Amino acid sequence: MRVGIIGATGYGGAELLRLLNQHPKVEEIVLYSSSKEGMNIQESYPHVSGIYNKELKSIKLQSMKEEVDTVFLATPPGVSTEWSGAIAKAGCQVIDLSGDLRLQDPLVYETWYKREAAPLSLIENAVYGLPEWNRDYIKKAKIIANPGCYPTATLLGLAPLAKSEIIDVDSIIIDAKSGTSGAGRSPSAVTHYSEMNENFKIYQINTHKHVPEIEQLLNEWNNNIQTVTFQPHLVPMVRGIMATIYVKAKRQTSEEELRELYQEAYQKEHFVRVRPKGQFPATKEVYGSNYCDIGVTYDERTGRITVVSVIDNVVKGASGQAIQNFNIMNGFEEELGINNVPMYP
Amino acid sequence: MRVGIIGATGYGGAELLRLLNQHPKVEEIVLYSSSKEGMNIQESYPHVSGIYNKELKSIKLQSMKEEVDTVFLATPPGVSTEWSGAIAKAGCQVIDLSGDLRLQDPLVYETWYKREAAPLSLIENAVYGLPEWNRDYIKKAKIIANPGCYPTATLLGLAPLAKSEIIDVDSIIIDAKSGTSGAGRSPSAVTHYSEMNENFKIYQINTHKHVPEIEQLLNEWNNNIQTVTFQPHLVPMVRGIMATIYVKAKRQTSEEELRELYQEAYQKEHFVRVRPKGQFPATKEVYGSNYCDIGVTYDERTGRITVVSVIDNVVKGASGQAIQNFNIMNGFEEELGINNVPMYP
Amino acid sequence: MRVGIIGATGYGGAELLRLLNQHPKVEEIVLYSSSKEGMNIQESYPHVSGIYNKELKSIKLQSMKEEVDTVFLATPPGVSTEWSGAIAKAGCQVIDLSGDLRLQDPLVYETWYKREAAPLSLIENAVYGLPEWNRDYIKKAKIIANPGCYPTATLLGLAPLAKSEIIDVDSIIIDAKSGTSGAGRSPSAVTHYSEMNENFKIYQINTHKHVPEIEQLLNEWNNNIQTVTFQPHLVPMVRGIMATIYVKAKRQTSEEELRELYQEAYQKEHFVRVRPKGQFPATKEVYGSNYCDIGVTYDERTGRITVVSVIDNVVKGASGQAIQNFNIMNGFEEELGINNVPMYP
């Protein structure tokens, strides 16, 4: 396969470069840019010196299909809205890592993103790329809306419960913590080292764009679930997300019942590891890998379930999952190129 | 005043050394130890070289009153249980930074701490030293049970709501995050640098010792509150706690109503800063200081209130608050010696 | 005393706010700005909420002397060049934390700073504010050129050797490491959290502006010293500088001789702590304080002396030393307002 990347100078792009380099089915990688044509990727990323000695090319729709089979968009809001339809029409597979195509209702998109939604026809053709729960649709998809980082950790953590009859559907609270790489590569006051180190921050309280994405899927799985409370935090580290999820049980349950529920849900899933009783994952235990690790427990005293779900936001929360979708779309083994053992320590 | 410190080689002790050094009413500081007698504190803490050139002395009850007026215990579990009663009887004020004397019910203590409780007579004489809500009792106290770090952040954040009629009393969830200094000075696998940096961990799920302490106070303030869900996390930083608190409103409320509630509660409190609308504190904004900063908001969509409360766990969560209690007990201005501007960045 | 700060929104300014707040001789603090007039400092720095509820005022030379006695400039290059002369003429003391007035030779300034030097008359009136070695001049100064952070650590570490006859004057190498706060508050790619954490960088190899400042003083102390090799590095931490200094002995010496040399040089200096034999300081051991801690040793095998000198770059390397100079200029005790015990951990 020949693949193209639009947005290779961002962090999602850098991670695609890392992972696609070890993918046995990828023969060629072309880097596109709409703003930095002519720049050699090594200037932007010295860490790929001698590995990718490539210039960023301008995007030319007419020749794209001749150059590549699949295009990954690791781009800021709006770019996919503008290009994905045309690229798909040109005959390439599209895997969009941005949020442009994830929300099915344009009004919801415009409310939360504060910008114009993509054309409905484009949205309708995009398949939400959460493989563990949407694999059959992904197989036939031409355009993938790759899930957001927080939704990936949250939805994998909540799915078995959401689909069960155990929980109080109005009680879902997600307290999410992310490393700074999720904020992207543009320097800002918030992620300035001197202000972020030895600091822990909450941000975008009740207004984060990933809220409607989480609600959309939960509602699809259980139409009694309408809203969730979701608060994101910034941790002084680069990679990793932990979602600590609180749900009220609407009837008596037990650690054992919950554990069975999760094990059954994920026993065939290579990239989801349900931890044994009493063990909860830390973010570093999935560092650099495509795993989502989950712990779950029930507190009899309070009747409340706590789920802990961790991912590497740049891998399973972005580029790794994008390649997982790429593998599924093309009938490859799902683990190809993304089967890294977590890097520890 | 002449003060003694038992446990100066721990982090609570180190912080007492830092703060008491700048306290205008403290003329002498004596360091006691039951295990490291004879060691010069500079050997343990080179950062006090030339400032505290003092040896740790053994604890001698008979001479204690001649040497010091007040004794701070910054000690592991059990030490206060053993010594505080006798020290008080010897005529010294006791300020206990450990958890030994905080819980009024020995059975609850033994359930959560998995060790024998202090004698009831001792517990009954200890006043819970949360100045903002217990000042009148502290004024007359001889023995202070200085609050835990998590309870301090949590209770200051929840008090106005707990005492109001706004909230669903069964809905309280506290997602707490702490720097590693809260885990103390003993090296361990959990806080080994290579395992803690670039890592975010959850620990002691549903079993943290601070749960009953939080519940005790909330129940005292509002006897409809029975239990809370509390999950602590470790952040790759040294100092700082954030408690993100989730409460369901049982009736319609508003940002404005909540803000008024908090401003009224804390308008005369020097060390509690309620942030203006739309602003939420980060832990670094109280670094090295005795402040507790609070933000509060209401989400109409979900009917849920979110309170964000931050402290420096070593100051307001331990040694600073201990000195605040010391000031109150002795009729000094409450800010003496602990009026540091937060260190930023 | 009434003091003014120009540049309060930078890190040097923030640290002046922290330290001056606890200075017993400072009755009033006025904040000036040439670019952000009208902004309340709390907007820029929430950590001073409730402590400094002050607006930044525009700089008006005619009224300045009526408002303040001393003006601290914590400003980018060029500002002091423009204002310091006029402020001094207006009758205020000037303490300039920038590099504008440190180099006596305008040509050297222009070579290393790549910008126009300050007028010679202004430079000649500025006294280099390294109290331990320049106290007598500081006492009579009206304008202080406050030393750079790297020169402070380096010069205090080298002075006893430079003034001795022990060393090979051509052999001085300074390998310096700094936290990121030295790079200031403006976000940049270099100090973007995701690029700086878990990373160690070298920068401005052979070209750092502090080289001629170090050489100027060394040459003043020993005119056989012409050049030094100085390489600065960025450490993933916020505060702290370590200068590891390598010098060849030109004759046989010993640990004991060196130790005596240093102890004699600094025995009366409150803010310089020479460590005992075999002990070398870490940066955190002076965190938040005005201390410079020094370790020194001799390797018989190689005939080379290694000096380790650490400071908190924001305190002894900037604002703390500025206040030390302020105290000396005004005949106050040198430690006033800056006598903080290092914060540890």
Added chain:
Amino acid sequence: MRVGIIGATGYGGAELLRLLNQHPKVEEIVLYSSSKEGMNIQESYPHVSGIYNKELKSIKLQSMKEEVDTVFLATPPGVSTEWSGAIAKAGCQVIDLSGDLRLQDPLVYETWYKREAAPLSLIENAVYGLPEWNRDYIKKAKIIANPGCYPTATLLGLAPLAKSEIIDVDSIIIDAKSGTSGAGRSPSAVTHYSEMNENFKIYQINTHKHVPEIEQLLNEWNNNIQTVTFQPHLVPMVRGIMATIYVKAKRQTSEEELRELYQEAYQKEHFVRVRPKGQFPATKEVYGSNYCDIGVTYDERTGRITVVSVIDNVVKGASGQAIQNFNIMNGFEEELGINNVPMYP
């Protein structure tokens, strides 16, 4: 190939697990331990859950050859001394990541390591595994003494100069900085998170065990080089080493001459990247990879050369290089299993 690992619960072992898992020629991995037999590796390392579900086996010499072809020892001092000879005799290849077999002179070993040296016969059979400069010997070796982390960065950085006639052989100074993983997995006060974060430390001044290893190789390359000054520092990060190397030129040279020297030396070396003029590597640019990146420059003002050499201490400084040696010994392509793109950010 079937490989065994002794010491899989340490960091060198963990990294072997990560890298060998992706090695196309490794069919089986057996974990041995002399102290933790029976423990499942997942208990020690949850990050390999579901990947390595293996118990640690006791070391049995007689059956070893039937089980594995090559044994990696990622063990504390002394273990290799005890076992390597016998394992080799049993017919297995031995790759020793410890320092036991690196020094050819037992006296030197005993002086620096303060323990008994390995038998001379064993030492004489061990080949120093620095592939870029010792490849021909490695090809025929049965026992590899895998280089230390600091020596790897230092020697690759110095080799072209040491072998040239440009430098003053008495002038070599290496200021080295390492992440904490080099200190291993045992918790200690030095690497306790609260004491290591926001801290920069120097340690083992003039006494680090890697000094004689560096000198041994330099002397082999240029017998006029007798001693070097080497000072190691600890950086608050987990992975990465930077060696900043200072050498006096004994004659006029130039950036261009030096660059040519380095490019020529390393042009065929896959894992050494000499950076273009004016560019110096940061440690993160080789994170998780087997690269050693080098920058070099000459300062006409001082006549001094500065070389900057970075590696990931756990990969090129330990397990990655061990696998590189494994590949060479077995005639495989040198990059097999260790061709990871650096992980960034």
